Amino acid sequence: MAYETIKVERGQVGIITFNRPQALNALNTQMARELVAALEELELDDGVFAAVLTAEGDRAFCVGADLKERKNMTRAEMKKQRELFVRAFEAVVNFPKPLVAAVNGYALGGGCEFALGCDFIVASEKATFGLPEVGLAIIPGGGGTQLLPRIIGRARAKELIFTGRRIPAAEAYRLGLVNYVVPPEELMTRTMAIMQEIVQNGPIALQQAKRAINLGLELDLHTAFALEAQCYNVCLATEDRDEGLRAFNEKRKPVYRNR
Numbered sequence: 001m002a003y004e005t006i007k008v009e010r011g012q013v014g015i016i017t018f019n020r021p022q023a024l025n026a027l028n029t030q031m032a033r034e035l036v037a038a039l040e041e042l043e044l045d046d047g048v049f050a051a052v053l054t055a056e057g058d059r060a061f062c063v064g065a066d067l068k069e070r071k072n073m074t075r076a077e078m079k080k081q082r083e084l085f086v087r088a089f090e091a092v093v094n095f096p097k098p099l100v101a102a103v104n105g106y107a108l109g110g111g112c113e114f115a116l117g118c119d120f121i122v123a124s125e126k127a128t129f130g131l132p133e134v135g136l137a138i139i140p141g142g143g144g145t146q147l148l149p150r151i152i153g154r155a156r157a158k159e160l161i162f163t164g165r166r167i168p169a170a171e172a173y174r175l176g177l178v179n180y181v182v183p184p185e186e187l188m189t190r191t192m193a194i195m196q197e198i199v200q201n202g203p204i205a206l207q208q209a210k211r212a213i214n215l216g217l218e219l220d221l222h223t224a225f226a227l228e229a230q231c232y233n234v235c236l237a238t239e240d241r242d243e244g245l246r247a248f249n250e251k252r253k254p255v256y257r258n259r
């Protein structure tokens with residue numbers, strides 16, 4: 001598929017890059033549609049073991065919904081766009097392979113929610129995070145009211161959502177919202193180094209570990225243990241698992257084939 005508002009790079013580490021820097025990578029209808037298609041493409045590509053979500057430009061990762069596009073929309077068009085936006089946010093949260101956000105600048109509103117929906121965040125020192133929706137008399141509609149409390153705790157999530165405050169990367173790190181804060185020029189280098197650590201591992205195991213963690217957090221412990229056993233058994237039945245054992249005993253690096 002040809003994309004206009006994003007760039008897609010394939011390989012063991014797939015990379016999706018928001019590509020509307022002239023609009024601070026604001027999320028318009030076309031970008032939401034293309035993001036859904038790109039995530040599906042990387043999901044179905046067995047050669048992709050993990051992916052990165054990042055953005056062009058040095059000012060913004062994504063400043064949320066395109067408020068200029070939204071200004072001229074009818075309520076019916078808004079409703080239609082909302083359905084598409086929800087699909088885009090769900091596509092990020094439900095992406096079955098490890099998905100890491102490399103945040104280069106403003107991650108606001110829906111842009112912040114895209115980052116929250118990834119498995120973890122590597123932030124540039126220049127990155128800024130915020131859910132300013134209540135300032136527009138709406139609420140975060142891309143999962144922010146659910147993801148943020150699960151990541152930084154209920155009280156701090158309430159303060160950030162009620163105030164609509166923007167926070168710098170250093171504070172996001174202190175709150176546990178991001179895993180790393182790096183100089184802007186090192187953002188992709190550091191992110192790709194972490195991705196290389198991830199993709200040297202069994203791709204099916206990576207997907208099953210993500211599934212066990214994500215679903216398990218919403219279950220009681222007893223049921224969660226049963227889920228973990230189910231995910232473990234999926235790995236047991238794979239050629240990669242046999243390759244892992246062979247490689248260890250032959251004292252060589254395994255070559256995993258996602259099967």
Ligand SMILES: C/C=C/C(=O)SCCNC(=O)CCNC(=O)[C@H](O)C(C)(C)COP(=O)(O)OP(=O)(O)OC[C@H]1O[C@@H](n2cnc3c(N)ncnc32)[C@H](O)[C@@H]1OP(=O)(O)O
Binds near residue numbers: 026064108109136142
């Ligand atoms: C489901 C999802 C819902 C949502 O995401 S709701 C929307 C949530 N997002 C926001 O509320 C962010 C709104 N934008 C801002 O707060 C500020 O902007 C910034 C902090 C991002 C940047 O501020 P500063 O550095 O003072 O620049 P500037 O003059 O405000 O913006 C530069 C240009 O960028 C455009 N822009 C900024 N945000 C958006 C947006 N969300 N949608 C469309 N355009 C946006 C402006 O309009 C302007 O453009 P021009 O130079 O033509 O005047």
